[in-house]
Amino acid sequence: MSLGRVLLDKGKMAIIKSILEDVPPELGYPSVEFEGPYIVIYVSNREALAKYPQLAQHLAKKVHKKIIIRVQKEHRLPPSEAREKIMQIVSREVGLDPIQMYFDDHTGEVWVKAEKPGLLISRGYLVIVLAETGWRLVPVRKIPTESKAVNDVINVLKTHSEYRAEFMRFLGERIHRDVIFKNNYVRITALGGFREVGRSAILVETRESKVLLDFGINVGAADSPGKGYPFIDLLKIDELDGVIVTHAHLDHVGLVPLLYKYGYRGPVYVTRPTRELATVMIQDLIDVMKKSGKYFPYGEKDLATMLVHTITVDYEEVTDVAPDIKLTMYNAGHLLGSAIVHLHIGMGLYNIVYTGDFKFADTRLLNRAHTEFPRVEALIMESTYGATLQESRTQAEEKLIEIVKRTVERKGVVLIPVFAAGRGQEILLVLNSAIEAGLLPKVPIYVEGLVNEVTLIHLHYPEYLNKKIRDAIFSGQNPFGGDHVIVVDRPANRADIVEDRPSIIIATNGMLNGGPILEYFKLVANDPNSALVFVGYQAEGTLGRAIKDGAKEVPIVVENKVETIKVQLEVHSIDGFSGHSDQRELVNYVRAINPKPRRVVLAHGEPNATDALASILRRSRDVRQYVEEVHAPSLLDSLCFIIS
Numbered sequence: 001m002s003l004g005r006v007l008l009d010k011g012k013m014a015i016i017k018s019i020l021e022d023v024p025p026e027l028g029y030p031s032v033e034f035e036g037p038y039i040v041i042y043v044s045n046r047e048a049l050a051k052y053p054q055l056a057q058h059l060a061k062k063v064h065k066k067i068i069i070r071v072q073k074e075h076r077l078p079p080s081e082a083r084e085k086i087m088q089i090v091s092r093e094v095g096l097d098p099i100q101m102y103f104d105d106h107t108g109e110v111w112v113k114a115e116k117p118g119l120l121i122s123r124g125y126l127v128i129v130l131a132e133t134g135w136r137l138v139p140v141r142k143i144p145t146e147s148k149a150v151n152d153v154i155n156v157l158k159t160h161s162e163y164r165a166e167f168m169r170f171l172g173e174r175i176h177r178d179v180i181f182k183n184n185y186v187r188i189t190a191l192g193g194f195r196e197v198g199r200s201a202i203l204v205e206t207r208e209s210k211v212l213l214d215f216g217i218n219v220g221a222a223d224s225p226g227k228g229y230p231f232i233d234l235l236k237i238d239e240l241d242g243v244i245v246t247h248a249h250l251d252h253v254g255l256v257p258l259l260y261k262y263g264y265r266g267p268v269y270v271t272r273p274t275r276e277l278a279t280v281m282i283q284d285l286i287d288v289m290k291k292s293g294k295y296f297p298y299g300e301k302d303l304a305t306m307l308v309h310t311i312t313v314d315y316e317e318v319t320d321v322a323p324d325i326k327l328t329m330y331n332a333g334h335l336l337g338s339a340i341v342h343l344h345i346g347m348g349l350y351n352i353v354y355t356g357d358f359k360f361a362d363t364r365l366l367n368r369a370h371t372e373f374p375r376v377e378a379l380i381m382e383s384t385y386g387a388t389l390q391e392s393r394t395q396a397e398e399k400l401i402e403i404v405k406r407t408v409e410r411k412g413v414v415l416i417p418v419f420a421a422g423r424g425q426e427i428l429l430v431l432n433s434a435i436e437a438g439l440l441p442k443v444p445i446y447v448e449g450l451v452n453e454v455t456l457i458h459l460h461y462p463e464y465l466n467k468k469i470r471d472a473i474f475s476g477q478n479p480f481g482g483d484h485v486i487v488v489d490r491p492a493n494r495a496d497i498v499e500d501r502p503s504i505i506i507a508t509n510g511m512l513n514g515g516p517i518l519e520y521f522k523l524v525a526n527d528p529n530s531a532l533v534f535v536g537y538q539a540e541g542t543l544g545r546a547i548k549d550g551a552k553e554v555p556i557v558v559e560n561k562v563e564t565i566k567v568q569l570e571v572h573s574i575d576g577f578s579g580h581s582d583q584r585e586l587v588n589y590v591r592a593i594n595p596k597p598r599r600v601v602l603a604h605g606e607p608n609a610t611d612a613l614a615s616i617l618r619r620s621r622d623v624r625q626y627v628e629e630v631h632a633p634s635l636l637d638s639l640c641f642i643i644s
């Protein structure tokens with residue numbers, strides 16, 4: 001036994017003992033390591049593993065931790081032999097790529113690309129391959145067009161695999177340390193995104209640990225740290241146990257790389273799609289800020305450092321993030337991979353649910369937000385639309401189809417500005433299903449900008465989408481595509497594209513203040529047969545907002561000169577495609593959540609929205625029966641909950 005083992009905390013010793021009791025002796029002399037939130041058992045006799053396919057599940061149940069079984073380094077086949085063996089073992093139906101296999105010596109994992117990665121799990125190949133070769137399969141979905149973001153993330157992890165292995169061990173020791181203080185309070189502090197939208201950040205502290213929920217940037221004030229960033233000066237970065245990010249929008253994730261620039265070397269917890277989407281969004285933000293020549297505090301290096309420290313979790317999988325805090329993420333219905341965060345604190349005596357941004361209604365893409373939790377004492381909830389009602393999705397779809405139909409009949413161009421993530425994919429689904437149902441003729445749909453990269457990430461993670469879309473993707477279809485959907489990656493031919501009439505153009509950016517959509521707008525603004533349709537929020541001060549509010553002439557920079565452009569195309573605005581819950585859905589969520597919270601804390605809303613929702617909740621007779629207090633904290637406020 002090594003000195004390190006002798007000095008292990010009591011809690012860790014107990015876990016190791018409990019595990020070793022149930023590991024069959026014929027697996028050899030196993031070693032047990034704490035790697036991040038996982039407990040990894042390294043065995044020497046790999047062949048015997050085939051006899052115990054349920055061992056990991058059994059141990060996980062016994063010690064309430066995620067268990068990974070790996071084979072000790074000297075008992076693995078050399079990669080070239082292992083590759084051949086894996087190809088022999090795995091059925092052709094799985095569509096395994098023999099070229100794209102990456103053997104990670106530091107962990108004993110082999111990353112494989114497969115057309116049907118689900119089969120590797122459901123048919124038990126993980127255990128068979130481990131027993132036959134000593135390598136643990138990590139399946140990645142292979143799709144016809146590869147996503148750059150998915151490959152970028154894999155490459156960063158490959159390059160830093162040795163460091164990552166070290167980091168995971170260091171983190172494992174930290175997470176599973178013995179608790180010194182018995183918990184008697186939980187304190188949350190509003191570091192950003194309260195009584196405002198943008199720069200979301202919440203610090204959660206107990207006597208033992210500290211975690212951060214989201215760390216976003218207000219993109220509209222990205223060059224102004226005082227307004228655009230959360231109160232980073234209040235954080236003691238080296239004391240943080242972890243950062244938990246609900247979803248990939250920049251107002252929730254945009255400044256996480258800055259923590260690394262300032263020396264943070266702890267984990268970030270996200271779902272897998274959030275990791276990839278955040279990479280795309282952050283990379284784009286860095287590029288935009290670089291081009292604009294404005295001050296921006298971090299770069300690609302810090303993004304890569306973030307990725308190396310990122311730990312992905314699945315929905316409804318319990319993960320230890322500190323000795324007294326367990327994290328579980330649930331579907332939030334807002335964006336691919338978006339999560340509602342449940343924190344189980346101090347032996348489960350205090351439970352916080354943080355919704356992040358959420359949609360409490362089904363959309364074409366996602367199921368509505370999750371409502372069932374093991375326990376809830378406090379609910380921290382967004383209030384973006386706390387003062388407004390939205391039209392229903394059905395009304396919104398009918399409106400969009402009607403506008404497109406009329407424009408097509410006039411042989412015009414329909415311009416739809418979208419943000420890269422979420423709306424663009426949903427609009428494609430609406431148009432495709434209308435074409436399929438014969439409600440619209442099959443006209444070309446041009447898609448330009450980051451929307452395409454984001455669509456590929458959707459195709460990578462069908463398991464996060466609703467059943468209909470998921471099943472379509474599993475059966476080999478691309479519900480976002482079709483022979484009429486044209487991906488534009490060479491922007492030189494935009495003038496030709498607007499001559500291809502009638503047609504629909506979906507492009508970034510969503511508020512018309514830049515991006516390819518602005519170039520298309522310049523080309524068709526003076527055409528009364530064409531139409532511009534807003535399907536997302538238009539912020540104050542943007543070109544989109546000015547046009548939406550009825551401006552008939554707008555100044556636009558063309559080749560470094562300001563030109564006045566006449567707005568002669570039709571302008572429409574549809575608000576029913578929002579990824580946020582409206583007032584009714586927000587109130588209904590408080591009614592639906594089970595079990596009932598005693599406190600509701602409102603975040604992420606302009607003051608009038610937050611206050612309107614607070615007063616409805618305080619007045620509502622049924623809500624008052626269980627919610628003792630509704631808080632609407634200001635920036636820098638702290639709330640302290642005593643655990644009794």
Ligand code: ZN
Pocket residue numbers: 247249334335357
């Ligand atoms: Zn969001």
